[in-house]
Amino acid sequence: MASLPPTRVHLFNSSGSPSIDVVELARYARRLLGGAEVRHYGDFIGYCLGACDPSDAERLKADLAEMLSEARVTDLVGKRDRTRQPQPVVEYERRMLERKPPRPVGVLYDGFDLCAAYDLLLSNAGISSDDLVVVITNLLFGTLEGDDGRYHARVIVFGSPCVVSTSGLVEAPARPRAYYLEERLGVTTPQEQEDMPEKWLRVNDPRTTEVLKGYVAQAIFYHATGEPFCEERGCRLFNAHWQEDLLFSQLESEAEFCEYHDRTVKTLSRRYS
Ligand SMILES: [Zn+2]
Numbered sequence: 001m002a003s004l005p006p007t008r009v010h011l012f013n014s015s016g017s018p019s020i021d022v023v024e025l026a027r028y029a030r031r032l033l034g035g036a037e038v039r040h041y042g043d044f045i046g047y048c049l050g051a052c053d054p055s056d057a058e059r060l061k062a063d064l065a066e067m068l069s070e071a072r073v074t075d076l077v078g079k080r081d082r083t084r085q086p087q088p089v090v091e092y093e094r095r096m097l098e099r100k101p102p103r104p105v106g107v108l109y110d111g112f113d114l115c116a117a118y119d120l121l122l123s124n125a126g127i128s129s130d131d132l133v134v135v136i137t138n139l140l141f142g143t144l145e146g147d148d149g150r151y152h153a154r155v156i157v158f159g160s161p162c163v164v165s166t167s168g169l170v171e172a173p174a175r176p177r178a179y180y181l182e183e184r185l186g187v188t189t190p191q192e193q194e195d196m197p198e199k200w201l202r203v204n205d206p207r208t209t210e211v212l213k214g215y216v217a218q219a220i221f222y223h224a225t226g227e228p229f230c231e232e233r234g235c236r237l238f239n240a241h242w243q244e245d246l247l248f249s250q251l252e253s254e255a256e257f258c259e260y261h262d263r264t265v266k267t268l269s270r271r272y273s
Contacts, residue, residue: 016102035272071113133161
């Protein structure tokens with residue numbers, strides 16, 4: 001298999017979540033990629049704006065606020081026309097850029113448009129486009145799916161950078177069917193649902209860092225091989241659509257990767273020597 005692992009990895013934590021240990025995630029990436037240089041940072045937006053020339057920063061913020069306002073999904077169904085948003089929305093996005101994480105969540109962004117806006121930031125920050133960049137955010141994003149023509153929340157979009165959402169971890173993989181049925185029938189109270197923490201991830205869940213290791217691995221595989229996913233449920237690269245599958249592949253499975261991906265990880269590490 002033709003694979004070329006990244007020589008440098010940059011991990012940004014823009015989530016503001018107390019449950020994310022970016023140092024541990026960097027250690028994990030270093031373990032997978034024996035010879036890569038792995039750097040970790042705090043907020044991606046603050047870092048990139050700080051790295052560019054001050055005279056460029058204001059213009060960049062204005063451009064970015066435009067792009068982020070246009071990345072907002074206002075209709076969950078059907079093809080989206082990317083239209084200019086009213087000035088107060090653009091202004092709001094601009095103010096959010098100047099805030100420290102966690103930034104307020106409440107808007108769904110188009111995942112690829114968000115990625116494009118972050119790519120603009122990245123190109124001004126002096127990070128090589130050959131490097132793998134992973135941005136962990138609490139913003140919620142989704143992608144339009146061909147199957148039903150609707151937006152679905154996502155945990156990760158692959159691109160430059162790869163963007164991973166902590167809100168997506170909670171919202172995107174579905175909870176057990178019984179949860180939705182019981183909620184509809186009013187069989188369980190919200191308090192009773194809160195008392196069942198092992199079945200799905202919560203906001204700021206203490207298991208978040210361990211689960212995110214799988215998404216860091218997916219970003220690495222995407223960058224090195226073009227294929228981030230695996231069909232084996234016990235592999236960290238499994239593309240989980242259900243919370244119980246997510247928790248199984250990232251926490252409960254005895255093996256970290258399936259046999260095939262275990263071999264691939266070893267191949268990637270050898271590439272550095
Ligand atoms: Zn696998």
